[in-house]
Amino acid sequence: MAGIRLDKVTKRWGDFVGVDTFSLDIPDAEFLVLLGPSGCGKTTTMRMIAGLETPTTGDLYIGDQRVNDLEPKDRDIAMVFQSYGLYPNMTVYENIRFPLKVRKVDPATHNDRVMQASAMVELDDFLHRRPAELSGGQRQRVALARAIVRKPTVFLMDEPLSNLDAKLRVSTRAQIKNLHSQLNTTTIYVTHDQIEAMTLADRVVVMNKGLVQQVGTPTDIYDTPANTFVAGFIGSPAMNLMEGKLEGGVFNGENVTIKGLTKKYSGPVTLGFRAEDAEIASKKAQIGSKVYSMELLGEATMVTMKAGGALVAVKAGKEYRSKIGDAISASVPPSICHLFDKSTGERIA
Numbered sequence: 001m002a003g004i005r006l007d008k009v010t011k012r013w014g015d016f017v018g019v020d021t022f023s024l025d026i027p028d029a030e031f032l033v034l035l036g037p038s039g040c041g042k043t044t045t046m047r048m049i050a051g052l053e054t055p056t057t058g059d060l061y062i063g064d065q066r067v068n069d070l071e072p073k074d075r076d077i078a079m080v081f082q083s084y085g086l087y088p089n090m091t092v093y094e095n096i097r098f099p100l101k102v103r104k105v106d107p108a109t110h111n112d113r114v115m116q117a118s119a120m121v122e123l124d125d126f127l128h129r130r131p132a133e134l135s136g137g138q139r140q141r142v143a144l145a146r147a148i149v150r151k152p153t154v155f156l157m158d159e160p161l162s163n164l165d166a167k168l169r170v171s172t173r174a175q176i177k178n179l180h181s182q183l184n185t186t187t188i189y190v191t192h193d194q195i196e197a198m199t200l201a202d203r204v205v206v207m208n209k210g211l212v213q214q215v216g217t218p219t220d221i222y223d224t225p226a227n228t229f230v231a232g233f234i235g236s237p238a239m240n241l242m243e244g245k246l247e248g249g250v251f252n253g254e255n256v257t258i259k260g261l262t263k264k265y266s267g268p269v270t271l272g273f274r275a276e277d278a279e280i281a282s283k284k285a286q287i288g289s290k291v292y293s294m295e296l297l298g299e300a301t302m303v304t305m306k307a308g309g310a311l312v313a314v315k316a317g318k319e320y321r322s323k324i325g326d327a328i329s330a331s332v333p334p335s336i337c338h339l340f341d342k343s344t345g346e347r348i349a
């Protein structure tokens, strides 16, 4: 078991900065998720931890050891990728045993270890099959078992669920979470899917353009986003964001007036609130607009209205119905509104 420490880790290619001064302590046994849009530097960060890329500057530690110059094979890390990377000519059993052979682990222990790892991912009945005879979900479980069998100090997982269909993604996600609770191995997991991040992580690192935007528990980043990027990235739908001016505790934007906000700050701001925190209202309406779209979710109805330039989603009751173009108004309690500096995007309150 081991923690990981990144100290101002930076990766440059020429003038382009892929990962910018990334510093973080990842304690032993943590499940850390790197989350962000395509190209934000998630995979590069993980490849540096694996030893497949060398940081341009900064230091990387696994446990107490500085590993910048350590070969990947000497890092005691097991990786699981989106493409399963199985050997097509080997059976499931042989695929799972392969890392033990390569590492010259005592052959007398192989069978027990393969059986234990395959049981953990419920592959006991498929050990004689070859990868071509398996479904995508089963192949990904072989890849997981092959990582587990080594008992490494760290797991690195790069979008391991993205080749699976929606239903399998949910069940394999639960299996990964369950495995982590059994094995307690430090895990770094890369995804651009915020639901995966929220459901799996002890802590989430939100990245954009090579820079860490926020590190926190899923609740932290959902309830207290550090800036408009995180606010606009987390949540489904993402937080509603509207531009306007704050003065004397009153926010004024196009089609919106919200009173009772902080009086400590005045100036141009971006105001944010979540769809589930607002309600369709005729009295005390703060946002007046027209229905732009309506989606039936089963347990609720998501109504989107257009207020000024912004689309604003409000979660209404499951019985709520209206037509596109109908007049509509909504209210939002000032106490749950988020305020961000309009020019920097940083959180104010």
Ligand code: ATP
Residues within 6 Å of the ligand: 013, 016, 017, 018, 036, 037, 038, 039, 040, 041, 042, 043, 044, 045, 192
């Ligand atoms: P995705 O979700 O699409 O995999 P990512 O967040 O994992 O994205 P990275 O693969 O880490 O992103 O890439 C970060 C940035 O670094 C990208 O803009 C990418 O084009 C760039 N990059 C990655 N590898 C190289 C390389 N070998 N040479 C130059 N630029 C690179």
